[in-house]
Amino acid sequence: MKPIRQDDALCRRSGQVMIEYVIVAAMLVAATTILAVFLYSFREFGGRVLDLVASEYP
Secondary structure: OOOOOHHHHHHHHHHHHHHHHHHHHHHHHHHHHHHHHHHHHHHHHHHHHHHHHHHHOO
C-alpha cells in the first residue's frame, strides 16, 4: 500500500474546495435567474389584472 503524501492530500482538498465554490456559484446564478423570471412574470400578470380592474371601473 502506497503512503499518501501531504502534497497529494492538499491538492485533492484544493480541488474539492474549488468544485464546491463552482457549485455554489452555479446555484446562486440559477436562483437569481429563477427569481428574475418570477419577478418579470408576476409584474406582467399584475399589470394585466390592474388593466382588467380598471376597465370595469365606471
